[in-house]
Amino acid sequence: MSHEHVSNTKRIWTVFGILSVITIVEVFFGITKPEFLHMNNFLSMNLLNWLFIILTLVKAYYIVYAFMHMEGEKSVLRYAVILPLIFLVIYLLFILLTEGNYVFEVFKNSTIKWNF
Amino acid sequence: METVTTENSVGKTWGGGNEPMGASYGKLMMWFFIVSDALTFSGFLAAYGFSRFKFIETWPLADEVFTHVPFMHGNPQPMLYVAFMTFILIFSSVTMVLAVDAGHQMKKDKVAVYLFLTIIGGLIFVGSQAWEWKNFIKGEYGAVETKGGSLLQFVDKDGKRVALAEFAATLPEEREQLTRNKGRWFMDEATLPEYSVAEVQAGFKAHPDLFIRTETIYEDSPASEKDSKINHELTKHKHKTILTRSESELRLTQASLVVEGANLTRNEYGSKLFADFFFFITGFHGFHVFSGVVINCIIFFNVILGTYEKRRSYEMVEKVGLYWHFVDLVWVFVFTVFYLV
Numbered sequence: 001m002s003h004e005h006v007s008n009t010k011r012i013w014t015v016f017g018i019l020s021v022i023t024i025v026e027v028f029f030g031i032t033k034p035e036f037l038h039m040n041n042f043l044s045m046n047l048l049n050w051l052f053i054i055l056t057l058v059k060a061y062y063i064v065y066a067f068m069h070m071e072g073e074k075s076v077l078r079y080a081v082i083l084p085l086i087f088l089v090i091y092l093l094f095i096l097l098t099e100g101n102y103v104f105e106v107f108k109n110s111t112i113k114w115n116f
Numbered sequence: 117m118e119t120v121t122t123e124n125s126v127g128k129t130w131g132g133g134n135e136p137m138g139a140s141y142g143k144l145m146m147w148f149f150i151v152s153d154a155l156t157f158s159g160f161l162a163a164y165g166f167s168r169f170k171f172i173e174t175w176p177l178a179d180e181v182f183t184h185v186p187f188m189h190g191n192p193q194p195m196l197y198v199a200f201m202t203f204i205l206i207f208s209s210v211t212m213v214l215a216v217d218a219g220h221q222m223k224k225d226k227v228a229v230y231l232f233l234t235i236i237g238g239l240i241f242v243g244s245q246a247w248e249w250k251n252f253i254k255g256e257y258g259a260v261e262t263k264g265g266s267l268l269q270f271v272d273k274d275g276k277r278v279a280l281a282e283f284a285a286t287l288p289e290e291r292e293q294l295t296r297n298k299g300r301w302f303m304d305e306a307t308l309p310e311y312s313v314a315e316v317q318a319g320f321k322a323h324p325d326l327f328i329r330t331e332t333i334y335e336d337s338p339a340s341e342k343d344s345k346i347n348h349e350l351t352k353h354k355h356k357t358i359l360t361r362s363e364s365e366l367r368l369t370q371a372s373l374v375v376e377g378a379n380l381t382r383n384e385y386g387s388k389l390f391a392d393f394f395f396f397i398t399g400f401h402g403f404h405v406f407s408g409v410v411i412n413c414i415i416f417f418n419v420i421l422g423t424y425e426k427r428r429s430y431e432m433v434e435k436v437g438l439y440w441h442f443v444d445l446v447w448v449f450v451f452t453v454f455y456l457v
Contacts, residue, residue, distance in 0.1 A: 008217065009214065009217060012210060012213050012214060012217065013210075016206065016207070016210045019206050020203070020206065023199060023202050023203065023206065024199075026452075026456060027195050027196075027199040030179065030194070030195045030455065030456050031179075031194060031195050038354065039353075039354075049456075049457045052452050052456040052457055053452065053457070056448055056449060056451075056452040059448050060445055060448055060449070063209065063441055063444060063445045063448065064441075064445065066213075067209055067210075067212075067213045067437075067441045067444075068437075068438055068441045068442070068445075069216075073137075073138060073139065074137055074138035074139075076136070076137050076138075077137040077138060077139055077144070077147065080137070080147075081147050081148075081150070081151055084151065085151060085154055085155070085158075088155060088158070089155075089158045089162075092158060092159065092162045093162050093165065096162045096163065096165060096166040097162075097165050097166065097169050099166065100165065100166040100167065100168070100169030100170045100172075101169045101170075101172075103169075103170045104169055104170050104171070104172055104173075107170075108173075113264065114264075114265075115174065115264060115265055115266045115331075116262065116264035116265075116266055116370075
């Protein structure tokens with residue numbers, strides 16, 4: 001069996017601590033919006049948004065691996081669940097965001113005003 | 117439950133009669149349900165991203181929209197309330213995982229207590245979301261829509277938002293709400309805004325220190341710095357553009373509708389799609405939380421009745437636990453996409 005039925009309350013509270021700290025950091029940066037992060041871009045997205053997205057992925061990792069106990073499952077189950085998700089989501093985001101940006105430019109450069 | 121014979125499956129992992137993925141049928145199917153549901157939510161959030169990129173210059177800024185905190189009326193506090201909601205959900209995830217843990221040790225009472233706490237957490241979250249929706253629908257300041265479909269909001273000389281009620285004039289005009297008891301039974305209309313366009317226009321004229329704030333997010337550039345229509349004292353980089361007084365008056369002559377609060381057609385925050393996505397995505401997530409609470413209740417009663425004690429396995433708690441953590445996981449992404457980025 002994948003889990004040995006030992007109590008791991010300590011791990012649960014550690015993960016709760018990590019998730020709480022990350023949320024507090026996110027909220028702190030969300031309220032203060034420090035200039036050096038908000039005004040500097042990396043790959044056409046500002047550093048603040050990069051920070052938020054990375055922290056979100058870290059949170060997602062802990063929820064799936066610790067709370068949903070993915071770390072105790074067989075690797076075949078682990079990858080059957082995670083790999084399709086990662087691949088499809090990245091693919092979908094790439095397609096839709098590129099297209100959204102293109103439509104924005106079409107509107108912006110067109111001779112017809114659409115919102116005035 | 118192993119009801120299938122295992123005699124002939126030695127050496128054949130996928131030959132049937134065993135669990136090649138090391139998880140029971142029920143748990144495996146819960147995982148694959150979660151995969152498909154996660155893809156559904158990804159589709160919604162990606163669609164939100166598409167629309168946001170499409171209207172990237174005029175999309176509402178979240179920290180100006182979600183500013184309500186209970187008992188702090190008139191004191192806008194971005195993020196705080198939604199951070200509280202996030203904590204509630206994370207904490208109910210913790211009690212859920214503790215219930216699963218207690219289930220592994222066959223401690224019936226502990227499982228029941230932790231499940232009960234999880235249900236309470238879920239209910240607080242759904243209630244908070246209802247309150248958030250109420251504020252979003254009611255709106256706070258009100259705005260005006262132009263004939264061209266763009267939204268105009270009002271600020272004072274310090275750049276602070278001003279509600280329509282604070283300046284709109286009262287004109288001797290009567291416009292009665294059409295309701296079904298006044299016309300024929302099929303005749304009614306959407307709730308009328310409190311002020312008419314003429315009243316807002318007259319009020320704006322009478323208050324010379326008011327300005328109009330447009331939907332457009334201001335970007336510092338040599339060209340925009342020379343733009344004589346923009347009030348450069350009040351407008352800040354990466355904030356909404358505030359117009360000069362003369363341009364504000366000109367723009368207000370184009371007003372065609374007064375918008376208060378939000379519905380699926382238009383909202384006072386900006387882009388029309390913004391409210392649609394907000395209602396749909398947080399609504400769909402809230403529905404998941406609600407179903408999670410209902411399922412948790414069923415499992416809770418089963419725990420109390422001793423169903424799993426008789427079964428000698430608390431795996432059902434584990435399965436609903438997976439679903440409950442998934443709901444938390446989705447909220448982590450909704451939180452980032454709607455309130456942070």
